[in-house]
Amino acid sequence: MTTTEPQETPGRLTRTRKSRPVRVAEAIKDWVVEQGLQPGDRLPGEADLIARFGMSKGTIREAMRLLQAQGLVETKTGPGGGSFVGEVTKDRAHALLANYFYFRNITIDDIYELRVLLEPELAASLAGRLSAAQLDDLRGIMADYDRAAAGPEEERAQHIASLRFHAKLAAFGDNAILSFFISFMAQILSDLTVYNHLYAEPNHELWRRGRQHQLDLLDALDRGEAARARAVMASHMEMARSLMREQEAVVMKRFIAE
Amino acid sequence: MTTTEPQETPGRLTRTRKSRPVRVAEAIKDWVVEQGLQPGDRLPGEADLIARFGMSKGTIREAMRLLQAQGLVETKTGPGGGSFVGEVTKDRAHALLANYFYFRNITIDDIYELRVLLEPELAASLAGRLSAAQLDDLRGIMADYDRAAAGPEEERAQHIASLRFHAKLAAFGDNAILSFFISFMAQILSDLTVYNHLYAEPNHELWRRGRQHQLDLLDALDRGEAARARAVMASHMEMARSLMREQEAVVMKRFIAE
DNA sequence: TAAGATTTGTTCGTATGTATC
DNA sequence: GGATACATACGAACAAATCTT
Numbered sequence: 001m002t003t004t005e006p007q008e009t010p011g012r013l014t015r016t017r018k019s020r021p022v023r024v025a026e027a028i029k030d031w032v033v034e035q036g037l038q039p040g041d042r043l044p045g046e047a048d049l050i051a052r053f054g055m056s057k058g059t060i061r062e063a064m065r066l067l068q069a070q071g072l073v074e075t076k077t078g079p080g081g082g083s084f085v086g087e088v089t090k091d092r093a094h095a096l097l098a099n100y101f102y103f104r105n106i107t108i109d110d111i112y113e114l115r116v117l118l119e120p121e122l123a124a125s126l127a128g129r130l131s132a133a134q135l136d137d138l139r140g141i142m143a144d145y146d147r148a149a150a151g152p153e154e155e156r157a158q159h160i161a162s163l164r165f166h167a168k169l170a171a172f173g174d175n176a177i178l179s180f181f182i183s184f185m186a187q188i189l190s191d192l193t194v195y196n197h198l199y200a201e202p203n204h205e206l207w208r209r210g211r212q213h214q215l216d217l218l219d220a221l222d223r224g225e226a227a228r229a230r231a232v233m234a235s236h237m238e239m240a241r242s243l244m245r246e247q248e249a250v251v252m253k254r255f256i257a258e
Numbered sequence: 259m260t261t262t263e264p265q266e267t268p269g270r271l272t273r274t275r276k277s278r279p280v281r282v283a284e285a286i287k288d289w290v291v292e293q294g295l296q297p298g299d300r301l302p303g304e305a306d307l308i309a310r311f312g313m314s315k316g317t318i319r320e321a322m323r324l325l326q327a328q329g330l331v332e333t334k335t336g337p338g339g340g341s342f343v344g345e346v347t348k349d350r351a352h353a354l355l356a357n358y359f360y361f362r363n364i365t366i367d368d369i370y371e372l373r374v375l376l377e378p379e380l381a382a383s384l385a386g387r388l389s390a391a392q393l394d395d396l397r398g399i400m401a402d403y404d405r406a407a408a409g410p411e412e413e414r415a416q417h418i419a420s421l422r423f424h425a426k427l428a429a430f431g432d433n434a435i436l437s438f439f440i441s442f443m444a445q446i447l448s449d450l451t452v453y454n455h456l457y458a459e460p461n462h463e464l465w466r467r468g469r470q471h472q473l474d475l476l477d478a479l480d481r482g483e484a485a486r487a488r489a490v491m492a493s494h495m496e497m498a499r500s501l502m503r504e505q506e507a508v509v510m511k512r513f514i515a516e
Numbered sequence: 517t518a519a520g521a522t523t524t525g526t527t528c529g530t531a532t533g534t535a536t537c
Numbered sequence: 538g539g540a541t542a543c544a545t546a547c548g549a550a551c552a553a554a555t556c557t558t
Binding site: 038 | 296320325326328329345348350351357358361362363364368371372376379433435436438439443
């Protein structure tokens with residue numbers, strides 16, 4: 001028995017706890033899984049779904065919005081348009097997860113407690129596994145802060161660029177979960193840097209040491225020295241952590257935009 | 259100038275790249291942030307929003323669905339009903355994040371690479387900080403697997419209960435990010451255990467050692483011995499990791515339900 | 517218990533916008 | 538530029554849930 005069209009699971013009868021759009025969204029989601037559909041694959045059009053579910057256009061559209069918000073479907077107008085299976089992007093996952101932490105108290109130090117644990121592990125796993133192009137990519141990011149910041153504004157810009165370095169590094173990793181956790185924290189720190197006033201005063205000595213850390217790291221990665229890459233990253237994170245300790249324990253106060 | 263009602267940012271003029279519901283949802287989200295609304299706080303009713311935004315009922319409702327899917331609003335019918343700011347629950351955040359990994363290749367070992375790093379740290383941070391009630395809570399969960407499993411089915415049930423132990427431990431931590439990451443991984447492993455057939459064969463020796471680990475852990479936590487708690491958990495994770503290594507590198511193949 | 521009030525939930529018909537050919 | 542195919546948006550009416558009296 002192969003089901004070839006989305007339908008509600010017959011299990012729940014008339015129990016109308018959930019609204020129709022929610023039930024339709026779940027049915028479509030289940031159907032995508034059962035059919036093994038891949039990103040970009042076509043979903044039935046509005047008219048189709050209206051007929052299949054026997055519900056109105058408004059209800060079907062609300063269901064699609066539920067799926068759209070989760071990043072699971074995308075819709076296009078015009079001929080050849082319609083609904084398609086969508087791959088949840090990293091940015092969207094960041095945003096959705098950031099919402100979870102919005103009402104919770106997250107301190108900078110909470111983030112660094114994790115960075116200290118995770119980033120060295122990522123660095124070690126990358127040793128000897130980066131292509132010349134990838135290493136150049138990282139060096140290119142470092143060019144954005146190859147001189148000491150002149151003032152608070154530039155300091156902030158450099159901090160964000162430095163976080164991009166870590167996000168890029170994460171993208172190169174082959175453990176998708178580890179990579180996501182690291183890039184998520186980099187994203188949060190970047191947002192905090194923009195919206196609050198972290199890094200008010202430039203500190204040339206810290207800048208010099210931080211940059212040297214990253215240069216050493218690239219060297220260790222290039223030579224395939226995992227242990228050294230881990231150690232350098234650990235030092236880098238500990239330094240950053242103690243630096244941030246002096247900052248106020250700022251909490252997240254912002255939804256990240258859609 | 260205090261804005262007292264949701265409205266679109268005047269910045270973007272007639273640029274209609276995003277659909278109206280999306281724009282309305284963003285406007286409401288921004289408004290919630292600006293007003294500093296808290297979970298449970300009232301949002302304007304449908305009729306209100308229709309008037310304020312000058313859009314149709316359908317458009318407004320689709321916008322609310324976008325927010326509902328993210329867990330940011332909840333709606334109730336009837337007198338006193340309406341839309342309210344909702345706190346994103348842990349379960350919903352789990353599900354939304356699991357969607358991100360659905361099309362990516364996640365191996366069991368990826369998860370254990372992280373558990374080995376994170377769980378010992380959590381254990382150490384909890385030493386001497388758990389109340390008698392919390393310790394009893396953990397012991398209560400352990401009661402669900404106080405005897406060796408007789409068959410594959412019971413083995414699986416015990417594995418899930420054991421994952422509940424770790425999730426509960428995470429809930430007691432005061433680093434919300436660390437706690438979430440750990441509980442998320444426990445949730446994934448639990449789902450995999452249910453929907454795939456992990457843990458086919460009972461292994462009494464492993465069961466005995468795993469249980470002894472947890473007993474030692476509780477003792478260390480009770481006595482406030484952070485270093486020992488960390489070491490015990492590290493052993494526990496390493497053992498579990500090598501056990502799971504023998505399982506096939508199963509990837510996630512399932513959306514988590516709404 | 518029953519009736520009424522309030523608010524979201526759902527439907528249907530129609531019209532508009534948008535991208536492709 | 539016109540025809541086509543699709544989603545997008547509107548408005549009025551009705552249904553359902555839930556609180557109050």
